Amino acid sequence: MLANSPRLRLVGRRLVQIIPVIVLATFVVFGLLKLVPGDLAATLAGEYATEERVAQIRAEYGLNDPFLVQYGRWLLNAVQLDLSRSFQSNEPVLDQILHRFPTTMLLVVGALLISLTVGIPLGILAATRAGSRLDMVVTSISSFGVALPNFWLAMILVATLSLSWGWFPATGAVRFASDPQGAIWHAVLPSIALAAGGIAEVVRQLRSALIEILSSQYVRTLYAKGLSPAAILWKHGLKNVAVTLLTVIGLLISRLLGGAVVIEAVFAIPGMGSMVVRAAIVKDFPVVQGVVFTMVILVIAINMVIDLLYTVVDPRVALK
Amino acid sequence: MRRLQDWLGGNAAAVVALLFLVGLFTLALAAPIIAPYPPTAQNLGNMLAEPSWQHWMGTDDLGRDVLSRLIHGAPSTLFASFLAVSVATVIGVPVGLLAGFMGGWVDDIISRVIDTLLSFPGIVLAIGVTGALGIGLTNAMIAVGIVFSPGLARLMRAQTLVVKQELYVDASRCFGASLGRILVKHVAPNAIQPVIVQVTLLLAVALLAEASLSFLGLGVQPPLPSWGGMLARAYNYMEIAPEQMYAPGIAILLTALAFNTLGEALRQALDPTRRRR
Numbered sequence: 001m002l003a004n005s006p007r008l009r010l011v012g013r014r015l016v017q018i019i020p021v022i023v024l025a026t027f028v029v030f031g032l033l034k035l036v037p038g039d040l041a042a043t044l045a046g047e048y049a050t051e052e053r054v055a056q057i058r059a060e061y062g063l064n065d066p067f068l069v070q071y072g073r074w075l076l077n078a079v080q081l082d083l084s085r086s087f088q089s090n091e092p093v094l095d096q097i098l099h100r101f102p103t104t105m106l107l108v109v110g111a112l113l114i115s116l117t118v119g120i121p122l123g124i125l126a127a128t129r130a131g132s133r134l135d136m137v138v139t140s141i142s143s144f145g146v147a148l149p150n151f152w153l154a155m156i157l158v159a160t161l162s163l164s165w166g167w168f169p170a171t172g173a174v175r176f177a178s179d180p181q182g183a184i185w186h187a188v189l190p191s192i193a194l195a196a197g198g199i200a201e202v203v204r205q206l207r208s209a210l211i212e213i214l215s216s217q218y219v220r221t222l223y224a225k226g227l228s229p230a231a232i233l234w235k236h237g238l239k240n241v242a243v244t245l246l247t248v249i250g251l252l253i254s255r256l257l258g259g260a261v262v263i264e265a266v267f268a269i270p271g272m273g274s275m276v277v278r279a280a281i282v283k284d285f286p287v288v289q290g291v292v293f294t295m296v297i298l299v300i301a302i303n304m305v306i307d308l309l310y311t312v313v314d315p316r317v318a319l320k
Numbered sequence: 321m322r323r324l325q326d327w328l329g330g331n332a333a334a335v336v337a338l339l340f341l342v343g344l345f346t347l348a349l350a351a352p353i354i355a356p357y358p359p360t361a362q363n364l365g366n367m368l369a370e371p372s373w374q375h376w377m378g379t380d381d382l383g384r385d386v387l388s389r390l391i392h393g394a395p396s397t398l399f400a401s402f403l404a405v406s407v408a409t410v411i412g413v414p415v416g417l418l419a420g421f422m423g424g425w426v427d428d429i430i431s432r433v434i435d436t437l438l439s440f441p442g443i444v445l446a447i448g449v450t451g452a453l454g455i456g457l458t459n460a461m462i463a464v465g466i467v468f469s470p471g472l473a474r475l476m477r478a479q480t481l482v483v484k485q486e487l488y489v490d491a492s493r494c495f496g497a498s499l500g501r502i503l504v505k506h507v508a509p510n511a512i513q514p515v516i517v518q519v520t521l522l523l524a525v526a527l528l529a530e531a532s533l534s535f536l537g538l539g540v541q542p543p544l545p546s547w548g549g550m551l552a553r554a555y556n557y558m559e560i561a562p563e564q565m566y567a568p569g570i571a572i573l574l575t576a577l578a579f580n581t582l583g584e585a586l587r588q589a590l591d592p593t594r595r596r597r
Contacts (some may be wrong), residue, residue, distance in 0.1 A: 020432060021432065021435060021436050021439065024432065024433060024436040025436050025439060025440070028436065028437065028440070028445075029448075032448050032449065032451075032452045033452065035449060035452035035453050036452045036453075037453065037454065143577065143580060143581070143584075144573070144577065146524075146576075146580060147524060147528075147573055147576035147577040147580055148573055148576075149528055149531050149532070149551075149569060149572045149573065149576075151531075151532060151535055151551070152531075152551060152565065152568075152569035152572065152573070155551065155554070155555055155558065155565050155569070156565070156569075158558065159558050159562040159565070163558065163559055163562070164562075254439070254440075254441045254442075255441065255442075257441040257444065258441035258442050258443035258444050259443070261441075261443055261444055261447065261536075262443070262532045262535065262536060265535070265536055266555065273444075276444060276447055276448070277447060277536050277537075277538070279451065280447050280448065280450060280451025280455075280538060281451070281455060281537060281538065283451065285451070285452070288447075288448050288451050288452075289448070291444065291448075292440070292444055292445060292448045295440070295441050295444050296439050296440050296441075299439045299440070299441065300439050303439065
């Protein structure tokens with residue numbers, strides 16, 4: 001399917017288009033350092049550092065060079081997968097990230113699956129019965145879901161399901177590679193807490209997209225033709241909301257990655273989120289930059305895949 | 321004004337939301353008068369107390385009155401939301417206006433920057449910016465505002481693209497109006513409506529972001545009260561006093577819900593396709 005030439009050309013074009021985005025993104029990530037007020041070297045050296053120590057740090061991290069030179073050096077290293085070392089532990093940042101990446105992704109993927117499996121049926125239900133009491137219930141629940149602080153929901157889940165009833169582990173995570181079952185078991189509550197906002201988002205978007213399609217001209221024509229409502233929904237309605245659904249998935253992954261940062265704090269999960277929060281507090285900037293960099297590259301890559309999937313779902317996109 | 325009445329008359333939820341927010345603002349402004357105790361007054365002889373006539377919502381782990389801390393947390397929460405959204409508006413609206421109106425390479429560059437910034441998971445970028453600027457509520461909310469600005473810029477750009485085609489824009493150009501005058505007097509006022517809706521909805525997102533950042537220890541610093549910070553403390557005592565987490569959580573939920581309800585009502589009221597004549 002993907003092998004025909006317009007699609008290949010599209011892949012090529014997207015790859016070229018993505019380069020300036022990545023360069024800009026890395027510029028933003030590196031630019032974070034420029035936001036540090038005052039002398040960066042003095043900040044890094046700590047409160048009671050000697051002049052010599054500050055000078056040493058300045059030389060070590062090349063802080064005397066012009067900004068663009070520093071950025072160029074950082075980018076060159078990043079391209080070679082060298083994200084510098086943590087100020088705190090002196091470990092390579094990339095190693096730390098790779099170690100924690102699967103834990104965070106398990107939560108994000110889990111939350112995405114929950115959001116879709118709960119959100120899609122609810123969205124369809126609400127859209128096909130728009131204006132009914134059921135629709136009102138679903139819409140109100142999704143309004144609550146959007147306004148619900150996910151870390152608070154996480155705390156309630158821990159207090160009830162873990163601490164009171166002991167159904168699920170309250171804190172921690174297990175590495176998926178060593179014990180898949182235990183890893184999933186530990187990820188259930190965090191994923192549910194993370195998914196609350198996601199479900200609400202899926203329901204809202206799917207409902208409004210489906211309502212628009214079901215009230216369109218061609219659906220009226222299908223009714224006139226004598227097609228049953230079920231056939232219209234399954235054969236024509238859902239095919240046309242696939243594009244919306246893809247957009248929502250792209251949006252959700254970025255949002256769930258962010259949400260995981262807070263949820264990891266509640267469950268004391270050693271993922272990328274708890275890593276970046278700690279690093280931000282102790283001013284371990286290479287770690288902060290490394291995590292932000294990894295996440296933005298991940299989101300850009302996922303958005304690209306979604307862009308390509310548009311052409312599979314909707315042939316009109318490929319022809320343009 | 322007339323339209324405001326029409327809209328409020330037909331939307332009970334919006335009225336409730338508006339009343340709730342007015343009440344909350346009053347509470348925030350009059351916090352020192354209304355709150356029964358100072359927010360940081362400790363009473364170590366009366367820790368994690370159950371609700372009573374002296375302490376309607378009980379006391380926290382340092383014996384501080386939960387109700388008073390909740391009331392005193394309102395001003396910083398509202399300030400935080402409005403600060404973040406103001407920063408986003410001040411950056412996003414002019415940039416979007418410029419991109420949409422100028423077109424060409426200006427638009428290309430700005431749009432590319434917007435796309436890039438939207439690729440960052442918002443709260444993670446906000447954490448990074450807060451870490452760089454220094455921890456604290458004001459810096460955290462400036463960071464959140466910066467994170468919100470590309471979304472507003474994109475919306476404003478899209479609106480400007482539509483409005484700049486209008487005849488009255490051409491007309492004012494024929495009369496020799498300066499670029500600044502055209503943008504401020506003609507384009508901006510006509511393109512701003514969806515932005516106002518979005519800004520109202522963003523207040524809720526900013527509120528949740530503030531709560532998250534304060535919960536993580538990057539926002540309001542103890543001993544000052546904040547709803548997110550109260551939840552962070554409650555988290556430490558979850559096993560012995562789980563009831564500590566209900567009041568701040570409900571406060572966050574209801575306020576975010578009120579902003580959202582108001583935003584949705586505004587959207588409906590301003591949506592030309594739904595206006596009944």
